[in-house]
Amino acid sequence: MTEFCVSDFLDMVYEDITGKFVSPLEFAGDQWEAYKAGRKKEIKCLLRLDYLEENYQEELHYSLLESKKAGGGSTVVIEKYRVDRIRRLPLCVYVLRPGEWNGKAILYLNGHDPRGARGAFAEDDTGKETLGMAMASLGYLVLVPELFAFGEAKRRDASEEIDACTSCSMLESHLLNCGLSLAGLRVFEAMKTLDFAEAAFGVHAFGAYGISGGGHVCNYTGVLEDRVEAVMLSGYPNLYKYSILAMDHCICNYVPGQLEAGESHQVTALAAPKKLLAMNGRKDPIFPLQGSLEAFQYLDSVYERLGVPERCTHILFEGGHEVSVGDVCRWLKMNY
Numbered sequence: 001m002t003e004f005c006v007s008d009f010l011d012m013v014y015e016d017i018t019g020k021f022v023s024p025l026e027f028a029g030d031q032w033e034a035y036k037a038g039r040k041k042e043i044k045c046l047l048r049l050d051y052l053e054e055n056y057q058e059e060l061h062y063s064l065l066e067s068k069k070a071g072g073g074s075t076v077v078i079e080k081y082r083v084d085r086i087r088r089l090p091l092c093v094y095v096l097r098p099g100e101w102n103g104k105a106i107l108y109l110n111g112h113d114p115r116g117a118r119g120a121f122a123e124d125d126t127g128k129e130t131l132g133m134a135m136a137s138l139g140y141l142v143l144v145p146e147l148f149a150f151g152e153a154k155r156r157d158a159s160e161e162i163d164a165c166t167s168c169s170m171l172e173s174h175l176l177n178c179g180l181s182l183a184g185l186r187v188f189e190a191m192k193t194l195d196f197a198e199a200a201f202g203v204h205a206f207g208a209y210g211i212s213g214g215g216h217v218c219n220y221t222g223v224l225e226d227r228v229e230a231v232m233l234s235g236y237p238n239l240y241k242y243s244i245l246a247m248d249h250c251i252c253n254y255v256p257g258q259l260e261a262g263e264s265h266q267v268t269a270l271a272a273p274k275k276l277l278a279m280n281g282r283k284d285p286i287f288p289l290q291g292s293l294e295a296f297q298y299l300d301s302v303y304e305r306l307g308v309p310e311r312c313t314h315i316l317f318e319g320g321h322e323v324s325v326g327d328v329c330r331w332l333k334m335n336y
Contacts, residue, residue: 014241014245014259017259017260018259018263021260021262021263021266022035023266024036024039024262024266024269024270024272024302025298025301025302025305028305028306028307032272032306036270039261039262039270040223040224040270042260042261043220043223043224043261043267043270044224046184046255046257046258046260046261047181047183047184047187047188047220047255048179048180048181048184049184049187049188049191049224052086052180052184052185052188053188056086056087056089057085057086057087057192058084058085058086058087060083060084060085060195060196060199061083061084061085062081062082062083062084062093062196062199062200063081063082064079064080064081065080065081065082066078066079066080067079067080070096070121070133070136074099074133074137075098075099075100076096076097076098076099076133076136076137077096077097078094078095078096078097078121079094079095079096079097080092080093080094080095081093081094081095081196081200083145083192083193083196085192085195085196086188086189086192089148091145091146091153091189091192091193091196092117092145092146092151092152092153093143093144093145093146093193093196094117094118094120094121094143094144094145094146095141095142095143095144096120096121096132096133096135096136096141096142096144097136097141098136098137098138098139098140098141100139101139101140101141102138102139102140104139104140104141104203104205104206104207104336105140105141105142105143105197105201105203105205105206105207106135106140106141106142106143106206106207106208106209107143107145107190107193107194107197107206107207107208107209107218107221107228108120108131108132108135108142108143108144108209108214109145109147109186109190109208109209109210109211109214109215109217109218109221110144110147110150110211110213110214111164111210111211111212111213111214111215111235112150112163112164112165112168112212112213112250113150113164114163114164115151116146116150116151116152116153116164117144117145117146117147117150117151117152118151120132120133120142120144121133121136121142121144128325129325130323130325131209131211131323131325131328131329132144134325134328134329135209135328135329135332138329138332138333140207140332141197141201141203143193143194143196143197143206145189145190145193147186147189147190147214147217148171148182148185148186148189149164149167149168149170149171149172149182149252150164150167154167154170154171155167155170155171158170164213164250165250165251168182168250168251168252169250169251172251172252173251176256181254181255181256182251182252183216183217183220183252183253183254183255183258184255186217186252187217187220187221187224190208190217190218190221190225191221191224191225194206194225194227194228198227204227205227205228205229206225206227206228206229206230207228207229207230207231207232207332207336208221208222208225208228208230208231208232209232209233209234209328210222210232210233210234210236211234211235211236211323212234212235212236212321213250213252213253215233215234215235215236215237216236216252216253218231218232218233218236219233219236219264219267219268220267222271222274223267223268223270223271228274229274229275230274230275230276230277230335230336231268231271231274231275231276231277232276232277232279232328232331233268233276233277233278233279234277234279234280234323234324234328235279235280235281235284235287235321235322235323236264236280236287237264237265237268237278237279237280237287237292237295237296237299237314238264238265238280238287238288238291238292238295239263239264239265239291239294239295240258240259240263240264241263241291242287242288242290242291242294243264243286243287243288243291246288247286249286264295265294265295265298265299266298268295268299269298269299269302272302272303272306272308272311272312273303273306273308273311274311275311275335275336276299276303276311276312276313277313277314277315277328277331277335278295278296278299278312278313278314278315279314279315279316279317279324279327279328280292280315280316280317281316281317281318281319281320281321281322281324282316282317282318282319283318283319283320284319284320284321285320285321286321287321289316292316293316296314296316299312299314300312300314313331313335315327315331
């Protein structure tokens, strides 16, 4: 490398921003709620959620498009809905209806699965049980929105073979030029999915699960949404420093000014005192072990300081960047 390498400048900017940030660890008790309210306001501004609501939210309408039994002896029914809640942006939401509903619902936010939202419940070549189906088999009503740029929610001129990251790249450039972001729009879609679930099924409290890119969306949604009472993050809990700032990641992970709202684990901490499951595979190459360990330790400290350490669980499983169905289901049985 030459003397004109730019890395030192990037390191300096990161240190300048993170050095000025007021950590959640400095607050507890009554101060915590006031601090959290201020931070949530900043994040809503970062994601432009008020702008999206004021300009693009419309009266809720929804219609059932498909309904079929899951097959294989399962009692789960898979339904596909069209949800109109955002102007000129119909939202596809899959609903996994359990045979015997326990009265609870989970918002499932997928990542860059080539099957889009269907990856939550459609079997792949391995034949392994999917997490969405496992959740529904436990009695949960599972809501799986097709997030912007994934699955069916792509540009009209996108080929059927286009991968999720390329789709994100095509759409993010347009959104950024308009002052918006994929992250903000996806969080808005997640919130509108909850509006739909309230109206259609009479559910007013939710668990939220996010994997990988869906973890990014869940990280914000779980903090901002009062209707979410339990947050589950997989293939995501880490620091930007070790993940999206250390290697190439999909463009959808980035929002202008995102670091000023806190490092990734500091945003996650704002979910407290909600029940939190943070999990990663030990061999995850894009959300590395060192970052996960630091994030877990930090989250434990925040929950301990607030006097609710039992509400924070972290799991390191033997695997890579993947879903650990068994670990999530065991946590659900005990905690939600």
